[in-house]
Amino acid sequence: MSAPLRIERLAAQGDGVAKGERGPVYVPFALPGELVNAAVAGDRGTLVAVLEPSADRVEPACRHFGECGGCVLQHLAPAAYRDWKREKLVQALHHRGLEAPVDNLVPCQPASRRRAALTARKTHGGLILGYNRAQSHQIIDIAECPILEPAIVAALPMLREVATGLCSTDKPFRVAVTLSEAGLDVALEGAGRPSEKKRRAAVEFALRAGLARLSLDGEILVAARDPGFSPGGTGLVPPPGGFLQAVAAIEEAMAAMVTGHLSPAKRLADLFSGVGTFALRLAQVAEVHAVESDGAALAALDRAFRFGAGLKKVTAERRDLFRRPLTAKELDRFGGLVFDPPRAGAEAQARQIASSNVPLVAAVSCNPATLARDLRILVGGGYVLKKVTPFDQFLWSPHVEAVALLEKPRRRR
Numbered sequence: 001m002s003a004p005l006r007i008e009r010l011a012a013q014g015d016g017v018a019k020g021e022r023g024p025v026y027v028p029f030a031l032p033g034e035l036v037n038a039a040v041a042g043d044r045g046t047l048v049a050v051l052e053p054s055a056d057r058v059e060p061a062c063r064h065f066g067e068c069g070g071c072v073l074q075h076l077a078p079a080a081y082r083d084w085k086r087e088k089l090v091q092a093l094h095h096r097g098l099e100a101p102v103d104n105l106v107p108c109q110p111a112s113r114r115r116a117a118l119t120a121r122k123t124h125g126g127l128i129l130g131y132n133r134a135q136s137h138q139i140i141d142i143a144e145c146p147i148l149e150p151a152i153v154a155a156l157p158m159l160r161e162v163a164t165g166l167c168s169t170d171k172p173f174r175v176a177v178t179l180s181e182a183g184l185d186v187a188l189e190g191a192g193r194p195s196e197k198k199r200r201a202a203v204e205f206a207l208r209a210g211l212a213r214l215s216l217d218g219e220i221l222v223a224a225r226d227p228g229f230s231p232g233g234t235g236l237v238p239p240p241g242g243f244l245q246a247v248a249a250i251e252e253a254m255a256a257m258v259t260g261h262l263s264p265a266k267r268l269a270d271l272f273s274g275v276g277t278f279a280l281r282l283a284q285v286a287e288v289h290a291v292e293s294d295g296a297a298l299a300a301l302d303r304a305f306r307f308g309a310g311l312k313k314v315t316a317e318r319r320d321l322f323r324r325p326l327t328a329k330e331l332d333r334f335g336g337l338v339f340d341p342p343r344a345g346a347e348a349q350a351r352q353i354a355s356s357n358v359p360l361v362a363a364v365s366c367n368p369a370t371l372a373r374d375l376r377i378l379v380g381g382g383y384v385l386k387k388v389t390p391f392d393q394f395l396w397s398p399h400v401e402a403v404a405l406l407e408k409p410r411r412r413r
C-alpha cells in the first residue's frame, strides 16, 4: 500500500528520508522537500510517484538509472549534489569534534572514469555484463554508462565476447576493465577454468580486438602492449586487476595537493602506497619510502622507478600496516608522509604517526568516517589540521574522496 511522505533530507547512501509512523523511512530516488507516494515496507519505501518535485530534481543522464545500483544521485542538480557531498565530509569531521576549513568539492566530469569493475554471468539468453542492481545480486546488463570513458562503453560488446569465450561457470564473475595509455587492460576473475582451446581462442580474439592485455585470475594470457600510465614521467604497468585511482584528472589533482604540501621535505614516506600513485610523483622532489601489503603492486612500483628517469630514490617495503604499522621511531626519519588506506582507515598507523615528530602529513581517504576518526587521533597527538578538500571520484554515487593536510609544530627546546 502506498502512502504520501514528505522527504526531509538525504541519508548517507543518498536515499530520501521521511518521518514514518514508526520512525524514519528511506526512499531511494526521492529528494529533500519533495512530497512523494511510496510503497512502504518496514523502514524502506519504494518510490511510486513524485507528487511535488524538488526544484533540484533533474532528468537523469542514463537509461539504466533507477535499476542499476551504480548511481544513486543522477536526479539531483549539480550544485545541490556537490553541496551534499561536501556536507558529508563536514558532518563526519564535526562528529569527531574537528574544526577545519573544508574546501568546495573538486568535481569530476562524466565520461571520465577509466576503470570499471563489472559483473558477468552466463544465462540461457547469453552473457549479461554490468553492475548489480541496488541491494541485490541481480546483474543489470548495461548498454551505456555515462560515467565511464567512452572507449570503455564502446568496448562493452567486445568485453561480452571475451567473457563469453573464457567463461566456464554458471556463477557470476568479475570483469575489471581499465583504460590505460596503451589501450584496454581486461582482467577476469572467477570465470572458471577454461580449456586450453578456449584460452587460445580468447588470446586470438584479444589480439584481433586490439586489447592491450588480457588476464585471467591474475595470470596474463596475452599482453600485446604494456597497459601503462606515466605518474612522475614513469612507465608504470599495474598488475592485472590491481587498484588504481578511478579518474585520471582527480588522481592528478589529489597528487598535486599532496606533493605541494610535502615538497619542503627531503625524505618522505608513502604508506598504503599501492602502485606508487603518490610515491612516483613525490620522487621527483624527494627520496620516498613506499610501504604496502600487496607484493604485485610494490613490484610494479619498483619497476616503474627503475625504468623512470630523473627520479630521486624510491625504496619499497612490503608490510601489513594494520598489524605492524611503522612505529613513531621509524617514522621520525621522515620530513613528511602521505597515507592512503582502504575504507577501513588506518587507526593503528595513525596512532604511531600521532606519537611521531613527522612535521608534514597528508591523509588521503575514500571514507569520511574513518578519515575523521584517524584525523582525531592525529590532532590528539599535537597535529594541526590545516584544511580538508573533498574530491568527487565516483560521480553520482554517495562516495566522497578527501585529502587532509596536517602539520606538527616543532617542539620548543
Ligand SMILES: C[S@@+](CC[C@H](N)C(=O)[O-])C[C@H]1O[C@@H](n2cnc3c(N)ncnc32)[C@H](O)[C@@H]1O
Pocket: 243, 244, 245, 272, 273, 274, 275, 276, 277, 278, 291, 292, 293, 294, 297, 319, 320, 321, 322, 323, 340, 341, 342
Ligand atoms: C586506497 S588504496 C591506495 C593506493 C595508492 N595510494 C593509490 O593511490 O593508488 C589502498 C592501498 O592499501 C593497501 N592495503 C590494504 N590493506 C593493507 C595493509 N593491511 N597494509 C598495507 N597496505 C594495505 C592496498 O593494497 C591498496 O594498495
